[in-house]
Amino acid sequence: MLRLEPRQEASPAMGILTPFLAVVATMLAGGVLFALLGKDPVEAIRVIFLDPLLDPFARSELIVKGAPLVLIAIGLALGFRAGIWNIGAAGQFAVGAIASSAVALAFWGVAGIWLLPLMALAGAAAGAAWAMIPALLKVRFGANEILVSLMLVYVAEQLLFGLVNGPLRNPDGFNFPESRLFHDSATLPLLFSGTRAHVGALVALAAVVVAHLLLRHHLLGFQIRLAGDAPRAAAFAGIRNARIVVVCFAISGGLAGLAGTFEVAGPVGQLVPALPLEYGFTAIIVAFLGRLQPIGILLAGAVMALTYIGGETAQLMLQLPAAAISVFQGMLLFFLLAMDLLVSYRLRWSRTA
């Protein structure tokens, strides 16, 4: 019989090493999968993991995909550190996109450098407000935040569909469910011309730095870590758990809303029903792959963006099925969690009791 036995001391080196090992294991398992699909595994791995790094346009796409993942994952990680599980970042992303689009459309055609900050504010506020629903239900009634935040994703999705089909639809758009294309003042400046990489990436980078300082050097970061490590000790220290729940949901919801804003004001350029809401879920993998550490999340976001872009290329070049990316990302989380388990536990064979 196979049994798990806790190790006396988990190796700290392995804690840093496992994300890398998980990536390698994912490549190997992915290779097996591609071989079974009748593709050349070496070729597939090269297309997914190496080619995007060699091509300048693909490199800039890494920033386009990585920035929202990092931005959302930073917020989620703060909550996860405190033992607060916001699984509904996708919904907060959607309402952030809706609110900032509404602002952009309300001032459509009006020029001004104040418009983008206003949109960002509206997007972040809307994401935070949406996240307050699970937070307050948890604080007030003890409702499970995982279920509530997750289910609100589907509500937000319907809200998005309803609005692009109604009030926010382009009046000159032949009844297509899309908003007007944003004018220049409502569109994010590009980092490099000829690419889609926008200044939202700088905001994501800033979020990494701020979160790093917050966790290391600020009282709030200490309180968040304490609430996650030892809830009773946190109460003894005088930290009100309700406050931590609200703050963590506000930050993660706000950052997810901001990511939604950057998506509509950046690469998409208008409000459409097919926003990449799945970023909100992929960011959960990014947060864990990055060890819930801001710097780690930056690297993990890059890896995850790589699987997106490499996966798309592989679809085109090798006719891999679209589900291959999801399978890839799922395998990555699976290997990471499995290896984490083996870092803190050892496997033992024993005769049945």
Add this chain to the structure above:
Amino acid sequence: MSVPVLEVAGITKAYPGVVANDDISFSVAPGEVHALLGENGAGKSTLVKIIYGLVRADQGEMHLSGAPYAPSRPSAARAAGVAMVFQHFSLFEALSVAENIALGMEDAPPRRALSRRIREVSAGYGLPLDPDRLIGDLSVGARQRVEIVRCLLQDPRILIMDEPTSVLTPQEVETLFATLKKLSADGVAILYISHKLEEIRALCDHATILRGGKVVATCVPRDETAQSLAEMMVGTAIARPPARDGHAGEAVLEIARLSLPSDDPFGTSLANLSLTLRAGEIVGIGGVAGNGQDELLAALSGERPVAPGEIRLRGAPVGALGPEERRERGLLAAPEERLGHAAAPEMSLAENAMLTGRRRRRLSRGGMLRWGAAARFAEEIVGRFDVRTAGVEHAARSLSGGNLQKFVIGREILQAPEVLVVNQPTWGVDAAAAAAIRRALRELAEGGAAVLVISQDLDELLEMTDRLAILAGGRLSAPQPTADLTIEAIGLMMGGAKAQAEAQNAEA
């Protein structure tokens, strides 16, 4: 001489950085009560875990009645006839006695037959138990009986008892000893772990004394004095503290008609507690755990706010304030549970110093934390209270129980409190550390602070307090000058108050 029930030869177990057991040998004869004596961190728990199959030894061998014995897990140990009663019980409060016992059995007999056996065995050893009672309704002493009966149902050859009396009233201790003597007369060997030296002298036939993972002495406890046993255990002579002269000043902390419903379905609600603490005095609150001690600490630390006027600090109502505001005003506390409540297990000592010391030691400025200052504060605690650790960057959980307790108490004392409330300050702490903690609390009171010691250890309360009250069933007796009290009188107060509370429960 007959074959020993248990023979341990050359057991060695090393953990990273520490040898917990170093070449340990001893043997226990049938019917012998054998004491395992040593400070916390001396290696007793590791040794017992090896015998019970929770931990595997690196070297050495064991024999059980002459046959080689190397249990790979507790169920193998139980099958071989080794049973153990842990210090902390593993019982489900919402289940009945019989259900709890059935859960621990490999193949439980039908419920009715099991209940009958529980009645037979418990009555046979003078441990009356009703198999249908809910655990949550039982006293701590009765819960321990459940654990013992659970062991006896396996017909053990050797019974390991880990600090069994620390939760019992003096009268309950007597009942337990009678049971253990009956067991030993039936030929069951008993391995008895304790740091209560008088008990060991009264009960045990032989003692093996551990220090620093090694056997340092073996003796017949009856031929020794408590003092000589303690010296063998610690390795140095222990100075008895001088008697205290009560010189109480003005009232600092006033608790007036404090009531607090418990938030645990099996906890005890506080009812109408009143008590005044004066500057420079140590007041003790005795009583068996689970009678409102945790609730009282939560009410005083600020974790459970109450009506403002129910707690006053120097006349100002503080009952509605949270822990941080109370600390700022000078009301500090140290809860019973070191790991997870008083300290965050995975965090470093510096971070744990930050946990309560932030305001009074000015470890933050405008929301930014001064980690250098926190590390210096932690180092000050480590230095002043002789906390054995490799450094303040190490996690709290890496410290032994006694060292972490010294750290936790030291952290509060060095913040110069006006009032310090401690719950079980020396629970599970070795003799040397316990003496150091008591001395520090006494010095704090001599410096003019008021100290409230909540403890189950009557010897401790008699030794160090000026006045003593008993908490039973959530009610507090009127405090009496400690000098006028004897341990028997207090035992009766506790038992009496408990009998009353149980009678009230029965009526309800």
